[in-house]
Amino acid sequence: MTATIRLPYLLDFYPLQDEKYTRIHQFFTNLKVGRFTTTKCRDCEKLHWQPRAVCPDCGSENLEWVDLPKTGEVHAFTAMLLGAPMGFEKDLPFVMALVKLDGLDFKILSRVDGIKHEDCKIGMRLKFKTVTRDDGRVFFRFEPIG
């Protein structure tokens, strides 16, 4: 559970997640049950990040949901110590990393919970987790393994 500060919609980083607002609502529905997924094109086999409504390579809308690896390693890291946007001030300081997912080329930017930046290293192993805000919206983060 992560505390929610109610902000006007256009100052809030967290996307609206249900089917009324987005064609990738399945991504968020999957996160809620602990699945880390994205879209893959059935026509050209392109794996997308972020999840898509339309394949950027071939224009197809014939996409399927596939699971992503839930482990990876730190490709690069930093932290936010000063200068937080609205809604993040109470979270300072927090670590962020480009996470190279096992077996894929993607390096997804994610917050990394449960570690200080002084203890971070390139190559460090990480695993996927989800966070749920008290307004019910969900997102993913990573945390060190072990």
Next chain:
Amino acid sequence: MRKVAIVGGGLAPFGVRQATWKELAQEAGGATFRDIKNLERKDVDSLFVGAAMPERFAFQSHVAPMVAEQVGVTPTKVITRTELACASGQSAIRMAYACIAAGLSDIALCIGVEKMNIPDPPEMQTSMACVLDREFDGVQGASAPPFFALCANRHMHDYGTTREQMAMVSAKNHHFSTTNPFAQFQKDIPVEKVLTSPMVAPPLRLFDCSGITDGAAGVVLTTAERAKEFTDTPMYILGSGQCSMGSNLANYKSFSTWFPLKEAAKEAYRSAKIGPGDLDLAEVHDCFTISEIMEYEDLGFCEKGKGGKFIEDGKSDLGGKIPINTRGGLLGTGHPLGATGIAQAIELMQQFRSSVPRQRLVDNAEIGMAHNLSGAANVHSILIYGRNPP
């Protein structure tokens, strides 16, 4: 295609200004017309306004006609705003260049303006963070300092670049800005002070980062043919290049090499028919110290991975291989997003006129580059300027 020249320009002082967005635009307009003796406001047929996010910083949209009224012009050919985040100012020049080259405009005014200091800093930070992919990267905390910190972390790992080398970029540019009365920061910041300033996003500290700045700048473009009607010292556009690759960070090929910069540079050099060795000076986008180091490399001023050594050896200082950011760069003068690219053009024009203070003058400079990156360095924009016609 018609050849194009910049015939003059002027600045509003950069800093934490006790002035509104509109008033900054007025100042830049006034300074620009004062610089160009034979130009009357009624001669301007087009206006391009570089502004990254007036909706956020000044709660104002549809700003181009507002600027036209503020500076007293009545465009009859082309009027628009150009938005490309940190490169919005250069975009205004590029679009004016294109329109004049194509014959859609004969005399175009470019005004770049940004008012970034607002009473609530977290709201300003929120606005800055939405320059990146807000839904998938911004939500994770990504904004400019963390992104460039990730590049620094990876560049240090891949090439052995040091904290001291990054600090030297800041010290050099702050030293140049002591000669610039339009700069936000006009004091020397020595290397030790950079290294002990508060940590913002490790490994980047406060003085590795450019400021939050209010400011404005203006230039006027016309055909090379007509340029001498307005000034004895026009600055000609010799070439340009621009490249955009990706947006979400997951789709980047590298964080220690900026591939879109290499592509933009290749096209800029090709179109200007020069190589990096022909440049006498350059204004490059030092939003963070690591940016300038990576730009030395990816613009071809030195070998890949040797950017740290390049600053350490003084090659980017006055008297070095290629003096970089003589007006003080973004680190020294501040970075009002829409104004920066235009302020860079003014510095090169004043260098060609030998009208900058002696302490930062590059003697007999004939060819210079202005480079801007924007967002998370996924877009790079380059213009090459010359003292002599192409």
